[in-house]
Amino acid sequence: MIASPQQSYLTADEYLNLEARSDTKHEYIDGQVYAMARASDAHVTIALNLATLLRTHVRGSGCRVYIADMKVRIESLNRFYYPDVMVTCDPRDLERSTYKRFPNLIVEVLSDSTEAGDRGDKFVDYQELETLREYVLINTKRQRVECFRRNEQGLWVLQFYTPQQTSFRLDNIDFKATLAALYEDVIFSETQNNS
Numbered sequence: 001m002i003a004s005p006q007q008s009y010l011t012a013d014e015y016l017n018l019e020a021r022s023d024t025k026h027e028y029i030d031g032q033v034y035a036m037a038r039a040s041d042a043h044v045t046i047a048l049n050l051a052t053l054l055r056t057h058v059r060g061s062g063c064r065v066y067i068a069d070m071k072v073r074i075e076s077l078n079r080f081y082y083p084d085v086m087v088t089c090d091p092r093d094l095e096r097s098t099y100k101r102f103p104n105l106i107v108e109v110l111s112d113s114t115e116a117g118d119r120g121d122k123f124v125d126y127q128e129l130e131t132l133r134e135y136v137l138i139n140t141k142r143q144r145v146e147c148f149r150r151n152e153q154g155l156w157v158l159q160f161y162t163p164q165q166t167s168f169r170l171d172n173i174d175f176k177a178t179l180a181a182l183y184e185d186v187i188f189s190e191t192q193n194n195s
Helices: 012-021 040-060 091-095 115-119 121-126
Strands: 026-031 034-036 064-067 069-074 079-081 085-088 105-109 134-140 145-150 154-163 165-169 174-176
Touching: 012 026, 012 034, 012 079, 034 105, 040 064, 040 105, 064 134, 069 121, 079 121, 115 121, 145 165, 154 165
Parallel strands: 105 134
Antiparallel strands: 026 034, 026 079, 064 085, 069 079, 085 105, 134 145, 145 154, 165 174
């Protein structure tokens, strides 16, 4: 997000009306709207690769995969975010065409401008979603996937995947794929590889 809120407070309905007419995507945090940063080639490629793999996996299951342009609403906090990839298997999410409220999986692809928020406030906010079982962060500078899973006690447990593991799992939807497939066509710059 680009931290430049609009001056006046907007209700959730005013935000949704504004967003429907806007050429720029905005996230909504308790009455304020924030323009979203543009994504890099690596960011878009990773998100598309994952969404494609997930769509094939959940086809016919009743679950739906959404990418980039679908909002998630956190009603208890008065928030709307645009996750990079989201999966919902809850039939109540068929009631709304512009946002979802009951995802079980949310994925954020990290970038320099969003990483702190994705790891911090946004993750804390997403934890308010009772249906959310896995929150995944995907690195764009090296092959690394971090999967936070909510266990039976309600605690978030981290498992990370690197090239040494060659594949990664999303347990909530019984999904497994290789890191090579996730990072297909992603070009890491030399400076990124050395960091």
